[in-house]
Amino acid sequence: MKLVLATQAPGEAEIFASLQGEGQSMGQPSTFVRLSRCNLACQWCDTAYTWRFAGDNRPHRDTVDFDRKANQLTLEVADVAERIAALAPRRLVITGGEPLLQASALAELVGLLPDHRVEIETNGTVAPTARLDIHVDQYNVSPKLAHSGNPADLALVPERLHHWAGEPRAFFKFVIATPHDVDEAVALVRTYHIPPARVFLMPEGIDSATLRERERWLAALCLQHGFRISDRLHIHLYGDTRGT
Numbered sequence: 001m002k003l004v005l006a007t008q009a010p011g012e013a014e015i016f017a018s019l020q021g022e023g024q025s026m027g028q029p030s031t032f033v034r035l036s037r038c039n040l041a042c043q044w045c046d047t048a049y050t051w052r053f054a055g056d057n058r059p060h061r062d063t064v065d066f067d068r069k070a071n072q073l074t075l076e077v078a079d080v081a082e083r084i085a086a087l088a089p090r091r092l093v094i095t096g097g098e099p100l101l102q103a104s105a106l107a108e109l110v111g112l113l114p115d116h117r118v119e120i121e122t123n124g125t126v127a128p129t130a131r132l133d134i135h136v137d138q139y140n141v142s143p144k145l146a147h148s149g150n151p152a153d154l155a156l157v158p159e160r161l162h163h164w165a166g167e168p169r170a171f172f173k174f175v176i177a178t179p180h181d182v183d184e185a186v187a188l189v190r191t192y193h194i195p196p197a198r199v200f201l202m203p204e205g206i207d208s209a210t211l212r213e214r215e216r217w218l219a220a221l222c223l224q225h226g227f228r229i230s231d232r233l234h235i236h237l238y239g240d241t242r243g244t
């Protein structure tokens with residue numbers, strides 16, 4: 001089977017070693033593989049080059065500016081596994097785009113990497129296949145709130161949210177730009193009975209100054225609601241750069 005990957009330069013697959021910058025595993029040396037394509041269209045998405053392509057006419061996508069050829073690379077699963085195994089970390093973070101759109105090929109990939117601890121970054125709208133799920137150690141689920149600009153019926157799928165709430169391997173990571181967004185996250189936590197110990201609030205932002213400014217008020221709100229805070233370590237270390 002084949003995987004459609006994002007590129008960090010034209011023709012160069014986005015497979016790289018870095019420190020996990022967000023959430024439960026922040027600070028852990030990890031190999032990242034970034035897949036192309038997404039079923040949502042967040043207006044502040046920091047990796048729009050994985051999905052915002054010319055000719056994609058889904059109705060809620062109003063900005064079109066990346067060239068598909070320059071930003072996608074299709075590789076055999078065995079080739080991707082070889083490139084991952086050649087890097088030092090034995091933790092694998094699979095991200096995108098929305099990686100669960102390619103769950104079948106991912107099941108094959110992680111089957112070839114039995115020594116890796118597997119973490120999946122997902123927007124929480126797509127179910128993993130059973131064949132993939134048995135290999136996954138952690139899900140980092142980031143449900144999208146109204147400020148993402150996605151229609152709620154696409155971004156918040158009740159059946160999926162119930163599932164993730166009851167899945168002990170799932171950690172939630174809500175992206176927050178204003179205190180109002182926290183009210184929305186709190187409402188979801190209550191509706192789906194998500195344990196607060198598995199909830200992170202993370203500032204929206206792609207520069208250190210914005211993250212710091214938002215963390216000042218976000219910290220107080222985390223304390224108030226019993227949530228955890230997540231920084232975006234990679235932004236402080238490397239800036240908003242592909243392959244970091």
Ligand SMILES: C[S@@+](CC[C@H](N)C(=O)[O-])C[C@H]1O[C@@H](n2cnc3c(N)ncnc32)[C@H](O)[C@@H]1O
Nearest residue numbers: 044045046047096097098121122123142204205
């Ligand atoms: C690019 S997404 C890929 C995985 C999946 N599509 C998702 O949204 O979870 C990886 C993570 O980056 C977060 N993210 C994307 N753009 C961001 C931004 N501008 N500020 C903060 N977090 C952002 C997402 O919410 C998600 O937690």
Ligand SMILES: Nc1nc2[nH]cc(C(=O)O)c2c(=O)[nH]1
Nearest residue numbers: 018019020021095121234244
């Ligand atoms: N260092 C680093 N940590 C990350 N954690 C989640 C990421 C993502 O884009 O999914 C990410 C990323 O792109 N870089």
Ligand code: SF4
Nearest residue numbers: 038040042045097123
């Ligand atoms: S769901 Fe993830 S990859 Fe898709 S647009 Fe939103 S942040 Fe970007």
Ligand SMILES: [Mg+2]
Nearest residue numbers: 046047095234
């Ligand atoms: Mg990222």
